[in-house]
Amino acid sequence: MITKLDIQEKDGFLIMEDFPANCIFNKVKTGCGATTIALTNSENYIIAVPTTELIENKCYPIKDADGSMKFWKKHERKAGLSPVISNLFGLYGNFTYELKRKLKDYLSITGIKKIICIYNHRTTKTNQKYPSVNL
Numbered sequence: 001m002i003t004k005l006d007i008q009e010k011d012g013f014l015i016m017e018d019f020p021a022n023c024i025f026n027k028v029k030t031g032c033g034a035t036t037i038a039l040t041n042s043e044n045y046i047i048a049v050p051t052t053e054l055i056e057n058k059c060y061p062i063k064d065a066d067g068s069m070k071f072w073k074k075h076e077r078k079a080g081l082s083p084v085i086s087n088l089f090g091l092y093g094n095f096t097y098e099l100k101r102k103l104k105d106y107l108s109i110t111g112i113k114k115i116i117c118i119y120n121h122r123t124t125k126t127n128q129k130y131p132s133v134n135l
Helices: 034-040 052-059 097-108
Strands: 045-049 088-091 114-118
Touching: 034 045, 034 114, 052 088, 052 114, 088 097
Parallel strands: 045 114, 088 114
Antiparallel strands: none
């Protein structure tokens, strides 16, 4: 059964603390704060996004943990635990044995977990299937 959500917004930004349990939220407008809600609240979340760039932007923001400007080089941006947001795991690219081990280790620790991953689809370059996450 699908229940329509009454969106709470002000000046084009969401002002909600969280989404309803077991919610699939199809965000159409970018920059409205929906991803930030999922990343900053005290609930476990899996956030599915359409592009690798979006995952990297969230895992490797332009400000580091100390608030200093940081420009991440390509070789510094890797799937796995974010070096800035301690409970955020970016899942994209080749699902190697090493990445699978890192994900398993991440899931075994206590605390709030946030996984941001790309939709489960085929890539155009390698035709390799991206991993999906089942919790």
